[in-house]
Amino acid sequence: MKEADILIRNCIVLPMVSGEVVKEGIxxxxxxxxxxxxxKSKAPRVKAEKIIDGHGKVAIPGLINCHTHLAMTLFRGxxxxxxxxxxxxxxxxxxxxxxxxxxxxxxxxxxxxxxxxSGTTTFADMYFHEDHVAKAVEKAGLRAVxxxxxxxxxxxxxxxxxxxNSVNFARKYKGYAxxxxxxxxxxxxxxxxxxxxLAKVRQKASELNVGIHIHLAESEETVNETKxxxxxxxxxxxxxxxxxxSDVLAAHCIHLTExxxxxxxxxxxxxxxxxxxxxxxxxxxxxIKDLLDLGVTVGIGxxxxxSNNNLDMFQSMKAAALLQxxxxxxxTVLPAQTVLKMATIxxxxxxxxxxxxxxxxxxxxxxxxxxxxxxxxxxxxxxFYANIVYSAGGSDVDTVIVDGKIxxxxxxxxxxxxxxxxxxAQKTAANIPKRKASxxxxxxxxx
Amino acid sequence: MKEADILIRNCIVLPMVSGEVVKEGIxxxxxxxxxxxxxKSKAPRVKAEKIIDGHGKVAIPGLINCHTHLAMTLFRGxxxxxxxxxxxxxxxxxxxxxxxxxxxxxxxxxxxxxxxxSGTTTFADMYFHEDHVAKAVEKAGLRAVxxxxxxxxxxxxxxxxxxxNSVNFARKYKGYAxxxxxxxxxxxxxxxxxxxxLAKVRQKASELNVGIHIHLAESEETVNETKxxxxxxxxxxxxxxxxxxSDVLAAHCIHLTExxxxxxxxxxxxxxxxxxxxxxxxxxxxxIKDLLDLGVTVGIGxxxxxSNNNLDMFQSMKAAALLQxxxxxxxTVLPAQTVLKMATIxxxxxxxxxxxxxxxxxxxxxxxxxxxxxxxxxxxxxxFYANIVYSAGGSDVDTVIVDGKIxxxxxxxxxxxxxxxxxxAQKTAANIPKRKASxxxxxxxxx
Numbered sequence: 001m002k003e004a005d006i007l008i009r010n011c012i013v014l015p016m017v018s019g020e021v022v023k024e025g026i027x028x029x030x031x032x033x034x035x036x037x038x039x040k041s042k043a044p045r046v047k048a049e050k051i052i053d054g055h056g057k058v059a060i061p062g063l064i065n066c067h068t069h070l071a072m073t074l075f076r077g078x079x080x081x082x083x084x085x086x087x088x089x090x091x092x093x094x095x096x097x098x099x100x101x102x103x104x105x106x107x108x109x110x111x112x113x114x115x116x117x118s119g120t121t122t123f124a125d126m127y128f129h130e131d132h133v134a135k136a137v138e139k140a141g142l143r144a145v146x147x148x149x150x151x152x153x154x155x156x157x158x159x160x161x162x163x164x165n166s167v168n169f170a171r172k173y174k175g176y177a178x179x180x181x182x183x184x185x186x187x188x189x190x191x192x193x194x195x196x197x198l199a200k201v202r203q204k205a206s207e208l209n210v211g212i213h214i215h216l217a218e219s220e221e222t223v224n225e226t227k228x229x230x231x232x233x234x235x236x237x238x239x240x241x242x243x244x245x246s247d248v249l250a251a252h253c254i255h256l257t258e259x260x261x262x263x264x265x266x267x268x269x270x271x272x273x274x275x276x277x278x279x280x281x282x283x284x285x286x287x288i289k290d291l292l293d294l295g296v297t298v299g300i301g302x303x304x305x306x307s308n309n310n311l312d313m314f315q316s317m318k319a320a321a322l323l324q325x326x327x328x329x330x331x332t333v334l335p336a337q338t339v340l341k342m343a344t345i346x347x348x349x350x351x352x353x354x355x356x357x358x359x360x361x362x363x364x365x366x367x368x369x370x371x372x373x374x375x376x377x378x379x380x381x382x383x384f385y386a387n388i389v390y391s392a393g394g395s396d397v398d399t400v401i402v403d404g405k406i407x408x409x410x411x412x413x414x415x416x417x418x419x420x421x422x423x424x425a426q427k428t429a430a431n432i433p434k435r436k437a438s439x440x441x442x443x444x445x446x447x
Numbered sequence: 448m449k450e451a452d453i454l455i456r457n458c459i460v461l462p463m464v465s466g467e468v469v470k471e472g473i474x475x476x477x478x479x480x481x482x483x484x485x486x487k488s489k490a491p492r493v494k495a496e497k498i499i500d501g502h503g504k505v506a507i508p509g510l511i512n513c514h515t516h517l518a519m520t521l522f523r524g525x526x527x528x529x530x531x532x533x534x535x536x537x538x539x540x541x542x543x544x545x546x547x548x549x550x551x552x553x554x555x556x557x558x559x560x561x562x563x564x565s566g567t568t569t570f571a572d573m574y575f576h577e578d579h580v581a582k583a584v585e586k587a588g589l590r591a592v593x594x595x596x597x598x599x600x601x602x603x604x605x606x607x608x609x610x611x612n613s614v615n616f617a618r619k620y621k622g623y624a625x626x627x628x629x630x631x632x633x634x635x636x637x638x639x640x641x642x643x644x645l646a647k648v649r650q651k652a653s654e655l656n657v658g659i660h661i662h663l664a665e666s667e668e669t670v671n672e673t674k675x676x677x678x679x680x681x682x683x684x685x686x687x688x689x690x691x692x693s694d695v696l697a698a699h700c701i702h703l704t705e706x707x708x709x710x711x712x713x714x715x716x717x718x719x720x721x722x723x724x725x726x727x728x729x730x731x732x733x734x735i736k737d738l739l740d741l742g743v744t745v746g747i748g749x750x751x752x753x754s755n756n757n758l759d760m761f762q763s764m765k766a767a768a769l770l771q772x773x774x775x776x777x778x779t780v781l782p783a784q785t786v787l788k789m790a791t792i793x794x795x796x797x798x799x800x801x802x803x804x805x806x807x808x809x810x811x812x813x814x815x816x817x818x819x820x821x822x823x824x825x826x827x828x829x830x831f832y833a834n835i836v837y838s839a840g841g842s843d844v845d846t847v848i849v850d851g852k853i854x855x856x857x858x859x860x861x862x863x864x865x866x867x868x869x870x871x872a873q874k875t876a877a878n879i880p881k882r883k884a885s886x887x888x889x890x891x892x893x894x
Contacts, residue, residue: 073826077833081782114823279769280837282778309837310824315762322726322766323773331729335528376561377757377841379520379869380876386524390727390756394824395842422826429827
């Protein structure tokens with residue numbers, strides 16, 4: 001007889017260890033861990049505090065969103081369909097200059113709510129006032145890898161200040177919220193940080209034993225500018241300064257030469273593929289098939305809600321497959337099972353968390369989601385993986401467990417007051433554009 | 448005082464006539480028509496049998512899916528991620544050869560249920576045993592434009608028989624289900640029908656005063672084959688035989704020369720753009736921006752559920768915008784409002800129904816859907832159009848009215864027994880592969 005906290009019984013389980021589909025499966029958790037997963041017929045007897053009936057449901061590992069800027073929920077749908085530069089310079093940056101730290105909490109909490117409701121249990125974030133994101137994550141009960149962003153504006157010493165803040169955040173929040181918060185340093189990109197700064201970031205990250213989250217080769221224009229300025233491509237430059245390593249999470253990776261892709265593979269750099277945002281901002285297509293063929297670990301990200309415009313990983317999974325098939329003119333590229341791996345165990349690897357989450361295995365953290373398969377668009381079932389990747393949406397998520405705690409059951413969110421979170425965010429979002437912009441606020445925000 | 452059957456009050460209304468957003472709006476219907484739509488403050492007093500509280504909801508015209516093969520819900524997720532030819536020849540066609548007419552009803556009814564739940568009120572379908580689709584549509588309460596497919600297999604006289612069946616279907620079902628069923632002829636494509644057959648179809652369609660639904664320029668390979676065989680491109684060939692006209696609905700239109708696009712515009716041919724299926728089957732990108740610039744009317748289709756794999760028009764709207772932005776490397780292409788027009792009033796135009804449906808106007812049929820905007824991913828609202836196209840999904844549809852009848856209210860489907868429809872389809876879908884294939888059945892199916 002095993003004693004468990006939660007027992008999910010009578011469900012289909014996709015453990016994402018092999019391609020196995022466990023029918024009539026059960027999952028048992030104790031404290032924050034999985035203590036049994038597999039066929040009911042082979043299971044020990046389990047006595048549990050809480051029993052969840054999994055009939056008609058499919059259990060998979062909680063989804064992992066490898067790249068977002070969560071608080072940008074506040075800017076969802078603002079100034080749409082504009083040229084990128086105009087959108088950034090005339091809308092987003094002026095709005096960001098008006099942000100107050102408390103706004104970040106409101107926006108991040110809304111984002112956490114959206115993620116719980118759509119089955120994401122772990123996400124990697126890079127933004128400002130990241131301490132407020134950490135607090136939202138703590139309250140929501142999610143798991144997150146957080147990096148305070150680093151830019152080097154033209155104003156002297158601001159870059160140094162931002163580096164210091166990013167380091168301070170990492171020191172303070174490492175292991176926060178019962179270990180559910182993991183920290184990284186967040187140098188924004190090669191076109192907003194000097195090589196000197198990036199070298200310092202690398203050194204600090206190694207000292208602190210934390211990872212690095214950076215945008216890489218997203219826009220053709222800035223990639224070309226960097227090449228012109230330094231005579232080398234982005235990845236070559238990063239290699240030259242000793243920046244690359246298995247703890248680097250590089251978002252986008254669109255405009256890479258074959259040589260650069262080989263360097264990423266050589267240094268075991270992790271990639272976040274963000275298909276929806278890449279298409280929406282018209283930045284081009286990352287050559288994910290090539291990267292996978294080289295052995296690079298690739299996770300999937302939604303990117304920020306201002307450029308997606310939601311945090312639904314199911315949508316991003318489908319887009320991930322579709323965009324690659326279209327790019328390579330080959331229907332066999334990125335099959336459904338590979339895509340679901342990218343959104344679970346490979347996402348975990350991309351964040352250095354493969355020993356903790358990303359699959360349903362005994363000893364791993366109990367991060368589990370249940371999908372309600374009694375839906376017309378998920379009927380019939382010829383292939384569970386295909387239905388999940390090509391037919392399902394975030395709204396099919398029924399129950400979410402993180403770290404052994406139920407965050408949502410039968411669509412009822414336990415950790416947050418949904419209505420209040422939405423009302424607050426709506427109010428904050430409506431308020432921000434009305435505020436006066438101030439260079440002091442701007443500097444304060446970014447440092 | 449106006450007497451109404453249904454009064455929706457206190458909602459946001461996007462009538463899709465201009466870019467107007469009506470706040471505190473009301474919609475009143477009587478019998479099958481809209482008798483008032485607009486601001487509450489300007490409305491006459493209305494007394495209604497049924498009052499729907501629209502608080503927190505957004506009313507838009509029912510969505511119009513311009514291209515599908517509905518009964519293929521039965522093959523959803525079967526034999527995924529295979530090369531197209533293998534998938535067709537080794538899976539889909541052998542399965543279609545095993546279909547019984549009653550299966551089509553089961554599959555179509557499942558498709559109707561999925562469409563109601565995701566806010567599609569009108570769709571254009573081309574398949575076999577279309578009379579069973581008509582019966583499913585009648586039961587579900589939807590509006591549909593149906594065409595019995597025509598192929599010319601190598602077996603002599605089969606083509607003639609199929610033409611005759613398509614004509615018979617059109618004669619019998621024109622105006623069926625209280626006028627909710629509109630009929631077309633359905634020649635499959637230029638690579639499966641001879642020019643001679645297409646000329647006959649054109650003549651019959653004109654005689655019967657019905658439209659034509661055809662696949663056009665979908666695959667580069669067949670486009671090249673046709674060119675090689677006849678020395679002219681597909682659209683040029685169709686023009687030469689007098690096929691083109693404002694009653695022709697051409698699905699896909701991917702591999703077109705500029706000359707062909709001009710011919711489509713000249714003859715006012717309507718286009719169904721099917722971005723999700725085009726990407727999934729790796730067929731290329733239709734140059735929709737160019738077609739729109741030439742004045743061509745373009746609607747949006749999901750294509751069949753075997754190649755999408757759902758019927759969610761919200762997903763197809765987002766993909767429609769994303770794919771064009773990516774293709775033209777321009778974020779401003781296909782802005783949200785244009786996309787929602789394509790899925791409503793332009794879709795209606797594409798099906799020749801612009802006087803009947805596609806916008807919320809007095810005198811039009813009462814085909815209205817309500818979206819529940821009290822969702823984290825639809826919060827905040829800076830732009831209703833952007834939230835609908837870039838953030839919403841089919842599951843945000845709360846209430847569906849077609850022809851003045853409520854098909855779904857607060858997510859409760861009124862015309863169908865959801866559980867039974869799903870169970871039956873699951874059973875049928877599981878059963879089909881087990882049957883013996885028979886050339887007689889095959890011939891019978893396709894004639």
